[in-house]
Amino acid sequence: MNNLLNFLTSFSDNTNSNNNNNINNTTTPTNNMSSTIQNTEDNVSSSVNKINEFQVGILTISDRVSRGKATDQSGPEIINILKNQYKPLLSENDRFITVYKVVPDSIASIQGMVTQWTQLKFKLIITTGGTGFSPRDLTPEAIKPLLDKRAKGIDIAMLKSSLDVTPHAMLSRPCSGIRDKTLIVTLPGSVKAVRENLVTILPALPHAIDLICQEQVPDQSHLISNQPHLTTQQQELPTHHGGGNGGHSHSHGHGHVCGGSGKNKENESKYEMVAVNNAIETILKECEDLGIGEEQVETMNSFGRIIGQDVHSDIDFPQFRASIKDGYALNAKDGLGKYKVLGDSFAGSPINTTNENQSETNTEKYCVKITTGARVPEGYDSVIQIEDTKTLTENYIEVLSVVSSGQDIRPVGSDISKGSKVLSKGDKIGSSEIGLLATLGIRNLMVFKLPTITVLSTGNELVPFEDEIDSNNNKGTIRDTNSPTLQTLIRDVNNQFGQCCQLKGGKESFKIIPDNYDSLRDAIENTQSDIIITSGGVSMGELDLVKPLLEKIGKVHIGRVNMKPGKPLTFSTVTNKQTQKKTLVFSLPGNPVSSVVCFYVFVLPALRKLSGFTQFSLPMVEAKLSDRIPLDLQRPEYHRSQLTWDFQQQCFTAKSTGSQASCRMLSLSRSNCFLILPAGTPNQKYLEKNTIVKCLIISNIYS
Ligand SMILES: Nc1ncnc2c1ncn2[C@@H]1O[C@H](COP(=O)(O)OP(=O)(O)O)[C@@H](O)[C@H]1O
Numbered sequence: 166m167n168n169l170l171n172f173l174t175s176f177s178d179n180t181n182s183n184n185n186n187n188i189n190n191t192t193t194p195t196n197n198m199s200s201t202i203q204n205t206e207d208n209v210s211s212s213v214n215k216i217n218e219f220q221v222g223i224l225t226i227s228d229r230v231s232r233g234k235a236t237d238q239s240g241p242e243i244i245n246i247l248k249n250q251y252k253p254l255l256s257e258n259d260r261f262i263t264v265y266k267v268v269p270d271s272i273a274s275i276q277g278m279v280t281q282w283t284q285l286k287f288k289l290i291i292t293t294g295g296t297g298f299s300p301r302d303l304t305p306e307a308i309k310p311l312l313d314k315r316a317k318g319i320d321i322a323m324l325k326s327s328l329d330v331t332p333h334a335m336l337s338r339p340c341s342g343i344r345d346k347t348l349i350v351t352l353p354g355s356v357k358a359v360r361e362n363l364v365t366i367l368p369a370l371p372h373a374i375d376l377i378c379q380e381q382v383p384d385q386s387h388l389i390s391n392q393p394h395l396t397t398q399q400q401e402l403p404t405h406h407g408g409g410n411g412g413h414s415h416s417h418g419h420g421h422v423c424g425g426s427g428k429n430k431e432n433e434s435k436y437e438m439v440a441v442n443n444a445i446e447t448i449l450k451e452c453e454d455l456g457i458g459e460e461q462v463e464t465m466n467s468f469g470r471i472i473g474q475d476v477h478s479d480i481d482f483p484q485f486r487a488s489i490k491d492g493y494a495l496n497a498k499d500g501l502g503k504y505k506v507l508g509d510s511f512a513g514s515p516i517n518t519t520n521e522n523q524s525e526t527n528t529e530k531y532c533v534k535i536t537t538g539a540r541v542p543e544g545y546d547s548v549i550q551i552e553d554t555k556t557l558t559e560n561y562i563e564v565l566s567v568v569s570s571g572q573d574i575r576p577v578g579s580d581i582s583k584g585s586k587v588l589s590k591g592d593k594i595g596s597s598e599i600g601l602l603a604t605l606g607i608r609n610l611m612v613f614k615l616p617t618i619t620v621l622s623t624g625n626e627l628v629p630f631e632d633e634i635d636s637n638n639n640k641g642t643i644r645d646t647n648s649p650t651l652q653t654l655i656r657d658v659n660n661q662f663g664q665c666c667q668l669k670g671g672k673e674s675f676k677i678i679p680d681n682y683d684s685l686r687d688a689i690e691n692t693q694s695d696i697i698i699t700s701g702g703v704s705m706g707e708l709d710l711v712k713p714l715l716e717k718i719g720k721v722h723i724g725r726v727n728m729k730p731g732k733p734l735t736f737s738t739v740t741n742k743q744t745q746k747k748t749l750v751f752s753l754p755g756n757p758v759s760s761v762v763c764f765y766v767f768v769l770p771a772l773r774k775l776s777g778f779t780q781f782s783l784p785m786v787e788a789k790l791s792d793r794i795p796l797d798l799q800r801p802e803y804h805r806s807q808l809t810w811d812f813q814q815q816c817f818t819a820k821s822t823g824s825q826a827s828c829r830m831l832s833l834s835r836s837n838c839f840l841i842l843p844a845g846t847p848n849q850k851y852l853e854k855n856t857i858v859k860c861l862i863i864s865n866i867y868s
């Protein structure tokens with residue numbers, strides 16, 4: 166279980182900065198995309214993108230160093246070598262800047278740093294560590310998927326130089342290469358190997374970097390337009406969670422992704438293509454002033470809800486000194502020997518004892534028979550378990566072992582003391598919390614209200630799924646898949662992850678609306694719910710009325726998202742003119758699979774925020790691909806897969822559900838996660854088997 170929990174990754178804290186003061190102060194640790202970097206020579210703060218800046222990132226990859234358990238020697242050594250042997254090779258106009266960072270041996274951390282630095286147009290990134298054979302050596306697994314081109318010559322040169330010194334060099338797995346305009350060199354971790362390798366390759370680096378910068382990039386605009394490298398989009402995916410300010414995590418990536426090829430296509434959507442991460446942030450922001458509030462519910466109806474108040478105990482528990490064992494209450498100081506049994510104390514019954522003359526002269530020892538959970542009578546300070554006694558006669562026992570004072574007694578208030586806080590605002594109520602509330606006799610409590618939802622399936626072609634469709638079907642009628650799917654999906658997430666929403670008015674919460682402006686407007690404007698989910702009608706077709714309508718009656722915040730499936734996802738707010746009540750409108754694409762993926766990625770975090778959860782998005786883990794998977798060349802893909810825990814390899818593995826066409830419901834069936842795949846590039850059209858990828862868990866992973 167621990168392993169499983171360790172595997173759960175959060176993306177918010179994966180780039181532990183380690184500002185090692187031993188390093189000459191030419192080096193500045195970076196914390197985020199917008200950090201300024203200081204010039205090594207004159208300490209002048211400068212913008213990161215100036216053409217004459219020669220930025221080099223030095224990345225030490227080590228769990229131990231990042232945890233402070235070891236001092237990094239290799240990173241500082243790289244800086245020294247570069248400063249003494251590389252900087253003199255540069256022209257006078259180049260300002261040489263080194264940026265140093267330590268990350269743990271985690272794929273997400275390594276990729277996060279490297280993608281950030283390549284976006285910042287670093288000329289060179291040198292990593293050290295994580296290239297060996299041990300299970301935590303993950304540098305090649307992190308770097309390879311990011312590369313546009315491999316630089317095997319550099320690797321061979323490094324291996325050769327080390328092999329001349331030690332055969333152990335063959336256990337290094339360098340994977341140098343080029344990403345965008347950045348040369349990435351992966352050195353081993355040992356400081357000795359770092360010296361040997363770096364000094365060997367150094368003479369070739371200036372020319373290599375010149376060539377990379379001069380290289381003419383073929384026109385690929387039809388493939389990847391102006392988007393930042395899409396692997397970066399993968400990195401941007403957040404684990405959204407609330408903070409003290411009710412806020413949300415901040416992306417480190419580009420906010421908007423250019424949609425078109427730069428050419429003004431007449432039929433192209435006018436909406437800016439936003440990254441998934443930024444879309445989620447926009448949505449969460451709009452949740453803030455929705456004013457859903459709290460409500461009182463009966464304890465037994467609070468299961469799965471989030472508590473809206475701290476809960477304190479107004480009693481001590483146990484309320485009386487209670488026995489932990491079946492046995493005899495006695496006084497510890499009386500020790501071993503024969504005891505007279507004066508009566509009994511059974512759980513749930515009053516104490517039943519006779520009062521003997523317990524005077525000084527009387528040498529008799531007394532005890533009371535007692536059961537687990539029963540009140541310990543006054544005058545007795547311990548309980549001996551029945552196993553350590555022997556019955557002599559009806560009224561006498563023999564105590565066979567010594568007990569200490571207080572033994573096997575739960576003192577008053579030892580479990581819960583009067584006035585103590587037992588549950589906090591924001592806690593989720595599960596069966597244990599219900600048990601706790603029951604123990605304390607709390608019948609009602611305040612919980613966060615659940616946002617109400619209405620679901621509208623749009624489309625002239627749709628009929629309720631129960632309807633017969635005649636065999637000619639000349640109108641091209643289809644059954645409404647989205648309503649029943651979303652209806653059960655809502656039930657499912659409420660059951661699996663805790664309650665986050667309620668359907669407005671039973672069957673009335675689901676309607677089929679024709680592709681007709683007035684019907685759609687009436688349906689949206691007449692809905693009183695906090696959230697409206699529409700499906701269909703958001704693309705560029707003639708009957709796709711949803712976006713123009715929402716422009717008219719509300720505000721469209723998002724009209725296009727850089728993902729597959731789900732690109733036309735639209736998010737708007739509509740404010741009722743009379744009541745001033747704001748409604749969030751999620752317009753999901755019509756294809757059933759797209760609508761489900763968009764529900765998990767965009768709607769669910771909003772529902773969870775509104776219903777009081779502090780963790781908004783579902784958990785993400787890293788998993789090993791069990792097969793080679795083709796990449797979409799245009800957008801990052803939410804690839805439906807089956808996630809299982811591999812007990813042998815002690816890691817998650819993910820198996821694709823097959824063809825990912827967005828109309829193919831079967832790709833969703835039996836899937837319990839979405840792999841978040843980067844968009845491919847002309848040089849990388851597949852992710853190989855065993856590549857480690859991030860995946861969003863959407864369902865119970867017990868099979
Ligand atoms: N509720 C639904 N159930 C099943 N299929 C649907 C549903 N809504 C739309 N579709 C189908 O999804 C595809 C896309 O529909 P469309 O309205 O163009 O969606 P969008 O404009 O959002 O892409 C069409 O083939 C359509 O018939």
Ligand SMILES: [Mg+2]
Nearest residue numbers: 623624701702
């Ligand atoms: Mg339609």
